[in-house]
Amino acid sequence: MTGPEHRSGFVSLVGRPNAGKSTLTNALVGQKVVITSDKPQTTRSVVRGIVHRPDAQLIMVDTPGLHRPRTLLGERLNDLVHATWAEVDAVAVCFPANERIGPGDRFITTELAKVPRTTKLAIATKTDLADPGRIAEHLGEIAALGAETGVEWAEIVPVSAVSGDQVSLLADLMVGLLPEGPQLYPDGDLTDAPEEILAAELIREAALDGVRDELPHSIAVVVEEMGLREDRPDDRPLLDIHANLYVERSSQKGIVIGRGGSRLKDVGRRARLQIEALLGVPVYLDLHVKIAKDWQRDPRQLRKLGL
Numbered sequence: 001m002t003g004p005e006h007r008s009g010f011v012s013l014v015g016r017p018n019a020g021k022s023t024l025t026n027a028l029v030g031q032k033v034v035i036t037s038d039k040p041q042t043t044r045s046v047v048r049g050i051v052h053r054p055d056a057q058l059i060m061v062d063t064p065g066l067h068r069p070r071t072l073l074g075e076r077l078n079d080l081v082h083a084t085w086a087e088v089d090a091v092a093v094c095f096p097a098n099e100r101i102g103p104g105d106r107f108i109t110t111e112l113a114k115v116p117r118t119t120k121l122a123i124a125t126k127t128d129l130a131d132p133g134r135i136a137e138h139l140g141e142i143a144a145l146g147a148e149t150g151v152e153w154a155e156i157v158p159v160s161a162v163s164g165d166q167v168s169l170l171a172d173l174m175v176g177l178l179p180e181g182p183q184l185y186p187d188g189d190l191t192d193a194p195e196e197i198l199a200a201e202l203i204r205e206a207a208l209d210g211v212r213d214e215l216p217h218s219i220a221v222v223v224e225e226m227g228l229r230e231d232r233p234d235d236r237p238l239l240d241i242h243a244n245l246y247v248e249r250s251s252q253k254g255i256v257i258g259r260g261g262s263r264l265k266d267v268g269r270r271a272r273l274q275i276e277a278l279l280g281v282p283v284y285l286d287l288h289v290k291i292a293k294d295w296q297r298d299p300r301q302l303r304k305l306g307l
C-alpha cells in the first residue's frame with residue numbers, strides 16, 4: 001500500500017568516465033536491485049536500478065554520455081541528453097574526491113546549467129581514497145564550480161560506494177528531493193528502459209523527417225522488444241530492436257512506408273545509425289507500421305503507447 005507520504009521519481013547519476021557512477025548505483029540499490037542486465041554494457045549505455053523502500057521508490061537512470069559536439073549528430077545526441085535530464089526529477093553529478101575538478105567536470109556542469117527546472121545535486125565520490133583535508137577542499141571546489149556555472153546544488157554529499165560511508169544518507173537526501181507519488185514500478189521486470197524510450201524517439205524523428213507537414217504529431221513509436229542477440233561473440237554484439245510505428249489512418253501509413261517500401265527502409269536505416277551512435281553497439285532494427293485509429297484522442301491507446 002502507498003500512503004500519502006510515499007515519494008517516487010527519477011534520479012540520473014552523471015559524471016565523467018570513471019567517476020564511480022555504476023558502483024554508486026549498485027551501492028544505492030543494494031540487494032533489492034532490478035538492473036536490466038540484458039542491455040549492452042557499454043559505457044554509453046543506460047543502466048537503471050530501482051531502490052525500493054517502504055516510503056519511496058527511487059529510480060536510478062544513467063543517461064547516455066555527453067559529447068563535445070563536433071558534428072550535427074553530436075549536437076543531436078546532446079539534445080537528447082538534455083531532454084533526458086529535463087525529464088528526470090534530479091541529476092546528481094559525481095566528482096571523484098581523489099581527483100581534481102577538471103575540464104570534463106566543468107563541461108558537464110555547464111551543460112547541466114542549461115536544464116533549469118531539474119534539481120541538481122553534487123556527489124563527492126570515492127571519499128575512502130582521500131583524506132579529510134582533501135575532501136573538505138574538494139567540497140569547496142564543487143561549490144565554487146556551481147557558483148561559476150550558475151548551477152545551484154540542492155546538496156553536496158561526500159560518499160564512498162566501496163566502504164558504504166554515507167550511502168544511506170545519500171539515498172535519504174535523494175528521496176527527499178523527489179515529489180510525492182505512488183510506486184511507479186512493480187517489483188520485477190522493467191519494460192520501458194530509457195534506452196527504449198530514446199530508441200523510440202530516434203525512430204519517430206526519422207519517420208517524421210521530411211513529412212512533418214503531412215503528419216503533424218500523428219506518429220507514435222513503441223519499442224516492443226530490445227535485447228542483445230544470443231550466441232554472439234563478446235566482441236561482435238548485435239542489439240535486436242523490434243518496434244512498431246503507429247499512425248492514425250491508412251493514408252498516413254502509405255506516406256510513412258513510401259513507394260514499394262522505399263521510405264520506410266530509409267527511415268529504418270537512418271534511425272538505426274543514430275541508435276548505434278547513441279548506444280555504441282551494432283543494431284538490427286525491425287520496424288513495422290500499424291494503424292491505431294485516432295490514437296491521439298483515445299486515452300487507453302495513449303497509455304498503451306506510453307504517452
Ligand SMILES: Nc1nc2c(ncn2[C@@H]2O[C@H](COP(=O)(O)OP(=O)(O)OP(=O)(O)O)[C@@H](O)[C@H]2O)c(=O)[nH]1
Pocket residue numbers: 015016017018019020021022023024043125126127128129159160161162163
Ligand atoms: N576506492 C573506491 N573506488 C571506487 C569507488 N567507486 C568506484 N570506484 C572505482 O572506480 C572505478 C570506476 O568506477 P565506475 O563505477 O565504473 O565508474 P563510472 O562512472 O560508472 O565509469 P564509466 O562507466 O566509465 O562512466 C572502478 O574501478 C571502481 O571500482 C569508491 O567509492 N571507492
